[in-house]
Amino acid sequence: MPADSGPEPTLTPGDVKKVALLGRLALSGAELKSLTAELSQIVGFVSQLAAVDTEAVEPLAHPLDAQNVFREDEPAASLPTSEALRSAPRQDGECFLVPAVLGDSGSA
Amino acid sequence: MSLTDRSATDLVAALRNGEITSVACTESFLARIEATNPTVNAFLSVNGEGALAEAARIDADRAAGKPVGPLAGLPVAVKDVLCTTDQPTTCASKMLQGFRPPYDADVVRRLREADAVLVGKTNMDEFAMGGSNENSAYGLVRNPWDLDRAPGGSSGGSAAAIAADMAPLAIGSDTGGSIRQPAGLCGITGLKPTYGRVSRRGLVAFSSSLDQIGPMARSAADCSLLLQTIAGHDPGDSTSLSVAVPDYTAELDKPLTGLRIGRVAAHFGPGLDPEVAEHVEATFAAYEAAGATIHEVELPHAAHGVPTYYLIAPSEASSNLARYDGAHYGHRWDGSRPPDDGGMTDFDSPLVEMYCRSRAEGFGPEVKRRIMLGTYALSAGYYDAYYAKALRVRRLIRQDFLDAFERVDLIGGPVSATPAFKLGEKTDDPVAMYLVDLYTVGTNLAGIGGISFPCGFTAGGLPVGFQLQGPALSEPLLLRAAHQYQQATDWHLRRTAALPA
Numbered sequence: 001m002p003a004d005s006g007p008e009p010t011l012t013p014g015d016v017k018k019v020a021l022l023g024r025l026a027l028s029g030a031e032l033k034s035l036t037a038e039l040s041q042i043v044g045f046v047s048q049l050a051a052v053d054t055e056a057v058e059p060l061a062h063p064l065d066a067q068n069v070f071r072e073d074e075p076a077a078s079l080p081t082s083e084a085l086r087s088a089p090r091q092d093g094e095c096f097l098v099p100a101v102l103g104d105s106g107s108a
Numbered sequence: 109m110s111l112t113d114r115s116a117t118d119l120v121a122a123l124r125n126g127e128i129t130s131v132a133c134t135e136s137f138l139a140r141i142e143a144t145n146p147t148v149n150a151f152l153s154v155n156g157e158g159a160l161a162e163a164a165r166i167d168a169d170r171a172a173g174k175p176v177g178p179l180a181g182l183p184v185a186v187k188d189v190l191c192t193t194d195q196p197t198t199c200a201s202k203m204l205q206g207f208r209p210p211y212d213a214d215v216v217r218r219l220r221e222a223d224a225v226l227v228g229k230t231n232m233d234e235f236a237m238g239g240s241n242e243n244s245a246y247g248l249v250r251n252p253w254d255l256d257r258a259p260g261g262s263s264g265g266s267a268a269a270i271a272a273d274m275a276p277l278a279i280g281s282d283t284g285g286s287i288r289q290p291a292g293l294c295g296i297t298g299l300k301p302t303y304g305r306v307s308r309r310g311l312v313a314f315s316s317s318l319d320q321i322g323p324m325a326r327s328a329a330d331c332s333l334l335l336q337t338i339a340g341h342d343p344g345d346s347t348s349l350s351v352a353v354p355d356y357t358a359e360l361d362k363p364l365t366g367l368r369i370g371r372v373a374a375h376f377g378p379g380l381d382p383e384v385a386e387h388v389e390a391t392f393a394a395y396e397a398a399g400a401t402i403h404e405v406e407l408p409h410a411a412h413g414v415p416t417y418y419l420i421a422p423s424e425a426s427s428n429l430a431r432y433d434g435a436h437y438g439h440r441w442d443g444s445r446p447p448d449d450g451g452m453t454d455f456d457s458p459l460v461e462m463y464c465r466s467r468a469e470g471f472g473p474e475v476k477r478r479i480m481l482g483t484y485a486l487s488a489g490y491y492d493a494y495y496a497k498a499l500r501v502r503r504l505i506r507q508d509f510l511d512a513f514e515r516v517d518l519i520g521g522p523v524s525a526t527p528a529f530k531l532g533e534k535t536d537d538p539v540a541m542y543l544v545d546l547y548t549v550g551t552n553l554a555g556i557g558g559i560s561f562p563c564g565f566t567a568g569g570l571p572v573g574f575q576l577q578g579p580a581l582s583e584p585l586l587l588r589a590a591h592q593y594q595q596a597t598d599w600h601l602r603r604t605a606a607l608p609a
Contacts, residue, residue: 011484015484016480017450017451017452019480019483019484019487020452020464020480021452021455021460021464022483022487023426023479023480023482023483024430024433024460024463024464024467025464025467025468025471025476025479025480026446026449026450026452026455026461026464026465026467026468027450027452027468027476028446028448028449028450028468029448029449029450029451030448030450031450031473031476032450032451032452035476035477035480038477038538039477039480039481039484041538041539042418042477042481042538042539042542043481043484045415045418045539045542046415046418046419046485046494046498047415048412048415049412049415049416049419049494049497049498049501050493050497052409052412052497052500052501052504054497054500054501054504057500057501057503057504058500058503059496059499059500059502059503060499060500060502060503060506061317061499062317062347062555063303063317063506063553063554063555063556064303064304064347064349064555069346071343079210079211083210084210086208086210087207087208087210087436087437087438088435088436088437089434089435089437089438089439089440090435090440096435096436098435098459098462099457099458099459099461099462100457100458100459101457101459102457
């Protein structure tokens with residue numbers, strides 16, 4: 001991609017709906033409308049980076065020098081099940097309860 | 109002089125030599141919170157009973173001659189983004205209303221070990237996303253210097269708590285300026301340590317390669333005291349640095365003779381408020397008078413900091429916030445369909461619908477905006493143009509700092525382009541709100557340290573902040589440079605008249 005041409009920054013309501021599903025957000029009609037405008041504005045703003053020459057520049061994912069951190073593989077106490085489940089909206093004492101993973105049966 | 113008027117350093121000494129008790133000290137700050145919090149809204153929850161019980165325990169231990177920690181008996185406020193087992197942890201979000209974490213953050217553990225008294229959890233922008241504290245689901249925070257103005261954000265509650273004398277020390281977190289900007293707007297001192305200096309375990313994650321916890325207080329000396337307690341390696345955070353913690357108070361009094369401070373001409377662009385510029389320039393002059401030398405340096409990619417930040421931080425946030433799924437903890441949709449479904453009816457499964465509706469109900473507008481932006485930037489077809497591009501520019505921004513620090517020891521300049529702005533002034537324009545981070549995001553992108561402290565007041569009585577940025581692990585120098593300035597000036601000692609004394 002040439003350095004001076006950014007991606008097309010204008011988003012349609014269809015794009016926003018697609019991104020919302022990927023981001024696991026059920027948007028209202030009003031949110032869909034405002035986010036379409038706001039995201040277009042913000043994406044337009046961040047697209048100015050396209051003009052920066054980054055030829056031969058490696059991405060920097062992390063400010064520290066990348067390093068693996070190892071520790072001894074020793075057994076240690078972990079969170080008891082009751083503690084892990086304590087804040088769950090729905091649970092049966094052993095498991096988190098969720099609606100059906102497949103198909104359209106079950107309830108929330 | 110009432111107890112709430114005294115510095116943390118002074119209070120710790122008074123507690124140690126028996127001049128005051130922790131119960132008396134804690135009662136004074138709790139009374140101050142009770143009197144001012146209805147106006148300022150700096151605290152989301154106050155741990156009155158627990159704090160007094162802890163204070164009594166510490167007083168008894170001390171009276172019995174038992175060893176006590178370095179902060180023994182001193183009240184400390186904690187931003188509500190750190191996990192506390194005995195107090196709610198909400199991140200100012202409806203998503204985490206009533207949540208009680210199963211473990212303490214490492215910083216909270218260290219505070220307890222130091223025998224600090226945790227008086228409550230401070231207000232913030234929801235999930236630390238914002239620069240005005242107007243994004244809290246539990247109400248905005250008012251700037252103690254002018255109640256019609258924002259305290260800054262996202263650690264606006266911690267900054268306002270210090271400025272209003274509701275706590276002598278407070279913990280903040282800084283992802284793009286969230287300690288330094290509210291410190292500047294509220295006339296207090298705040299330090300963003302080097303990435304990895306303080307453990308992030310139990311800090312609710314926003315942007316994992318940028319987040320860092322730090323101290324907020326009236327003065328640099330008080331910040332040193334708090335940093336001493338919270339800094340250090342934690343095996344529970346693989347990004348925490350395994351580097352010895354220096355004595356942060358040891359060199360505070362060393363003079364600044366020969367210190368080289370960089371000045372960046374581009375910091376003084378057309379957007380900078382003239383009164384802010386005047387105070388910042390006067391601060392450079394004060395450093396020269398103290399024996400430092402000022403050198404012009406360039407950060408050629410600094411102008412790209414804000415767009416780079418607003419690609420990286422939302423991308424990491426969209427991934428980090430995926431954990432709020434309505435299944436493990438936090439808010440869950442009750443199954444009733446909203447009247448306005450936005451035409452989004454085609455979910456892959458009942459499980460996905462539960463995720464989508466729980467998150468839609470639990471998150472506020474700015475959090476949704478950032479999840480959307482990050483999801484977009486990471487999505488197929490856009491990853492290289494946005495996220496990977498931002499990571500490349502991030503390297504250039506970091507290199508600018510590395511190059512500059514070959515020539516100078518620290519870089520000085522404004523924290524914010526303007527003093528505290530009016531509540532509501534920027535809420536309708538996300539990009540205008542993002543630009544309040546102009547001078548602060550570079551520090552986080554480069555992973556280095558930065559400190560903000562008051563350097564004057566506008567004619568209208570609003571505090572102006574000065575920022576110093578330093579290389580990785582330069583905290584002793586940042587604190588010393590701020591402390592030396594505070595020995596020669598009294599801006600940090602001024603108190604607000606907007607609240608009852």
